[in-house]
Amino acid sequence: MSVFRGHSPRDGGLGALRAKIAAIEASGRPDSGVLPFGDLAVDGCLPGGGLPLGRWHEIGGTGLEVETAAAPAAFTALVTAPLAARGQVVWVLRRDDLWAPGLAGLGFPPERLIQVCARDEAEALSVMEDALATVGVAAVVGEVEAADLTAGRRLQLACEKRGATGFLILRRPYGGQPKREATGSAAATRWRIASAPSEPAAGEFGLGSPRFRVELERCRGGRTGTWLFEAPGAYDPAADNWEMTDVAHPLRLVADLGDRQLAPAQPLRRAG
Amino acid sequence: MRAVRRLSAVSLEAARLGLHPGQKATDAMALVPELAAAEAEPEADAAALEALAHWCVRYSPAVAIDAPDGLFLDVTGVDHLWNGEAAMLADFRGRLLANGLPFRCAIADTPGAAWALAHFGEEGAIAPPGGQGPLLAPLPPAALRLETETWAQVERLGLRQVGQLMAIPRAPFGRRFGRAALTRLDQALGREREALTFRRPPTPWYARLAFAEPISAPEDMARVTGDIAAKLCARLETQGQGARRFEIAFHRVDGKALPLAVGLSLPGRDPARIAKLFAPKLETVDPGFGIEVVTLMAQAVEPISGRQVRLDNAREATVEEGLAPLVDRLTNRLGEDRVWRAGPVESHVPELAVGRLRPLAPAPGPKSPQARAWDRQTPRPTRLFRRPEPVEAVMALTPDDPPSQFRWRGQTHRVRRAEGPERIGEEWWKGAIETVGVGHVRDYYRVEDEAGARFWLFRAGLYDDPAQPPKWWMHGLFG
Numbered sequence: 001m002s003v004f005r006g007h008s009p010r011d012g013g014l015g016a017l018r019a020k021i022a023a024i025e026a027s028g029r030p031d032s033g034v035l036p037f038g039d040l041a042v043d044g045c046l047p048g049g050g051l052p053l054g055r056w057h058e059i060g061g062t063g064l065e066v067e068t069a070a071a072p073a074a075f076t077a078l079v080t081a082p083l084a085a086r087g088q089v090v091w092v093l094r095r096d097d098l099w100a101p102g103l104a105g106l107g108f109p110p111e112r113l114i115q116v117c118a119r120d121e122a123e124a125l126s127v128m129e130d131a132l133a134t135v136g137v138a139a140v141v142g143e144v145e146a147a148d149l150t151a152g153r154r155l156q157l158a159c160e161k162r163g164a165t166g167f168l169i170l171r172r173p174y175g176g177q178p179k180r181e182a183t184g185s186a187a188a189t190r191w192r193i194a195s196a197p198s199e200p201a202a203g204e205f206g207l208g209s210p211r212f213r214v215e216l217e218r219c220r221g222g223r224t225g226t227w228l229f230e231a232p233g234a235y236d237p238a239a240d241n242w243e244m245t246d247v248a249h250p251l252r253l254v255a256d257l258g259d260r261q262l263a264p265a266q267p268l269r270r271a272g
Numbered sequence: 273m274r275a276v277r278r279l280s281a282v283s284l285e286a287a288r289l290g291l292h293p294g295q296k297a298t299d300a301m302a303l304v305p306e307l308a309a310a311e312a313e314p315e316a317d318a319a320a321l322e323a324l325a326h327w328c329v330r331y332s333p334a335v336a337i338d339a340p341d342g343l344f345l346d347v348t349g350v351d352h353l354w355n356g357e358a359a360m361l362a363d364f365r366g367r368l369l370a371n372g373l374p375f376r377c378a379i380a381d382t383p384g385a386a387w388a389l390a391h392f393g394e395e396g397a398i399a400p401p402g403g404q405g406p407l408l409a410p411l412p413p414a415a416l417r418l419e420t421e422t423w424a425q426v427e428r429l430g431l432r433q434v435g436q437l438m439a440i441p442r443a444p445f446g447r448r449f450g451r452a453a454l455t456r457l458d459q460a461l462g463r464e465r466e467a468l469t470f471r472r473p474p475t476p477w478y479a480r481l482a483f484a485e486p487i488s489a490p491e492d493m494a495r496v497t498g499d500i501a502a503k504l505c506a507r508l509e510t511q512g513q514g515a516r517r518f519e520i521a522f523h524r525v526d527g528k529a530l531p532l533a534v535g536l537s538l539p540g541r542d543p544a545r546i547a548k549l550f551a552p553k554l555e556t557v558d559p560g561f562g563i564e565v566v567t568l569m570a571q572a573v574e575p576i577s578g579r580q581v582r583l584d585n586a587r588e589a590t591v592e593e594g595l596a597p598l599v600d601r602l603t604n605r606l607g608e609d610r611v612w613r614a615g616p617v618e619s620h621v622p623e624l625a626v627g628r629l630r631p632l633a634p635a636p637g638p639k640s641p642q643a644r645a646w647d648r649q650t651p652r653p654t655r656l657f658r659r660p661e662p663v664e665a666v667m668a669l670t671p672d673d674p675p676s677q678f679r680w681r682g683q684t685h686r687v688r689r690a691e692g693p694e695r696i697g698e699e700w701w702k703g704a705i706e707t708v709g710v711g712h713v714r715d716y717y718r719v720e721d722e723a724g725a726r727f728w729l730f731r732a733g734l735y736d737d738p739a740q741p742p743k744w745w746m747h748g749l750f751g
Contacts (some may be wrong), residue, residue, distance in 0.1 A: 065725075068749055073654045090598075096658070099626065101646040105652050108612055116612065127606075134594045175291075200689070207720050210751075211724065235651045236648075
């Protein structure tokens with residue numbers, strides 16, 4: 001498992017201080033390591049140099065995607081694909097519209113996926129909690145509207161039991177009214193994912209590899225940022241096994257968008 | 273003892289010619305030279321009767337075999353399902369007739385009376401409650417299931433009808449014909465109970481706990497659930513078996529049985545785990561005045577000795593102790609159709625290409641005749657709508673071009689890049705031939721709008737029919 005590395009404080013004094021704070025925050029929590037994206041521009045913003053494992057993360061969409069959550073689902077599948085090598089991935093749904101062939105095309109092993117369809121929000125959260133605390137489950141993805149502070153804290157405790165990583169895809173029911181945005185959250189990070197125009201290689205027709213505009217909106221112990229990611233291995237059976245190829249992560253950084261809004265203005269995005 | 277071949281059963285035609293069971297085969301041959309005789313097969317007859325008994329469970333759970341050729345059905349409290357005894361008997365007769373089985377049947381208060389009416393009375397008779405006496409009176413004494421000697425004596429005394437026997441005072445009757453004959457008479461008239469041996473449930477994996485005092489406290493019910501699970505699991509363990517499904521039934525004092533069931537993803541026999549699965553469902557059981565008997569039945573029993581946890585394989589141990597209980601908890605809480613693993617199904621039609629497997633079913637090997645895995649090279653959406661959504665205001669340069677602009681969910685999307693068409697026809701070999709047509713052909717396009725959102729939409733039908741222009745549908749999102 002060369003792709004997983006532990007905390008590595010970069011510079012002396014500041015690093016020592018950070019480690020001290022982390023130790024106070026963790027309060028005996030086992031260190032589950034991180035999953036680096038393989039690019040310093042991203043990993044430098046995240047505490048420990050990668051996506052923290054054994055925590056849970058919020059992933060939201062923009063515009064219409066708040067209801068369909070296709071880009072967040074694709075992004076989550078790409079991020080959890082390396083974790084699926086460690087165990088099963090439980091995906092808790094409210095609507096049964098996740099399509100396994102699509103995930104397989106992105107490089108996610110469908111034989112590692114257990115899908116659960118919950119009847120309501122509370123049930124989805126409790127199933128997530130149950131799955132996170134189970135041996136043999138590497139990651140749990142849940143599609144819920146929002147998790148309040150109590151639910152988030154419970155999820156965090158469940159994550160710490162076995163070191164499983166949680167992903168909460170924030171998805172509003174069809175035709176539902178937007179809920180009041182949760183003021184605080186126990187999540188380690190919060191991401192906002194939108195599809196971005198693809199760039200096929202020169203001389204090729206059609207669509208290129210899927211691209212995503214990824215915004216790290218909130219990050220405990222780290223910094224925020226906005227990047228353009230590409231999934232070069234999507235729909236390419238040659239890139240079947242991440243550990244065999246030299247690709248460190250299924251997502252490759254294309255550009256650092258920063259706060260400069262280099263991406264074309266998004267007509268889909270609405271206020272609220 | 274002389275070896276004499278006798279007729280053991282005769283057909284209706286043979287009976288009309290004067291043949292009867294018990295007749296010597298040589299005599300019968302002399303009477304009817306063209307007689308077609310077959311060797312009697314008592315074992316096969318018994319097996320057929322047992323099969324019929326199992327079939328009769330559709331009418332009543334309590335079926336007793338009356339060897340060699342009879343069945344008793346306890347229909348107490350089940351006739352209302354057919355709107356009365358007459359309707360039930362009519363249904364019963366109709367089904368037997370449809371199967372070509374010769375039969376005689378009757379309904380009465382007691383097994384003895386029903387037997388007598390079925391064998392000697394009017395076929396299909398229904399004795400009113402408490403009214404079997406007058407119906408039995410004209411029947412011959414043999415209708416009382418008497419022993420051969422007793423019957424012969426009754427005949428010798430010139431008693432030709434049950435009614436005459438009923439008229440004899442009890443004390444002289446018992447002295448003259450024996451205690452057994454009196455019992456038979458009482459059983460027929462309902463003055464004495466008769467014990468029938470009802471058929472056992474077919475599973476041998478069955479445990480039963482009876483209590484001296486009825487229980488009703490919730491903690492007691494939880495404890496007896498653990499006790500009975502331990503009892504059955506000990507048996508399963510000695511045989512190296514495990515079960516996938518357990519059914520517990522709480523039998524109340526008032527005779528009502530309250531069943532509960534749990535399923536396991538992998539066959540198991542851990543009593544603590546099984547009791548834990550039952551625990552959340554126990555509160556739905558209303559113990560009423562108390563529970564006197566608990567039964568537990570194991571179904572889908574299969575050997576699990578080969579599945580033992582191996583020391584050299586950590587993952588195997590993980591599934592047994594982590595994942596399997598999780599899947600069991602979720603399945604029993606949410607329902608079996610809400611926890612699944614997607615598996616490939618051989619079909620071109622996108623919505624049919626995914627099947628639901630049991631979450632922990634062993635993955636089919638590469639050489640098994642199972643469906644091939646999904647093709648990873650053709651892009652497929654991450655979200656597939658169960659019902660394709662209509663797409664309006666589609667503009668395309670030429671009929672076979674991908675759309676250059678479309679409207680979906682109230683928003684107009686300008687297509688920047690597109691791939692396609694990928695033509696997917698209907699599975700014409702599955703339906704009726706009349707319904708096959710070009711209207712079911714779908715041309716799929718993968719398009720990307722200016723914001724980068726990727727859609728999977730299709731055009732149903734072709735352009736060749738001006739009366740029915742093709743329609744556009746949104747089927748999925750790539751994200």
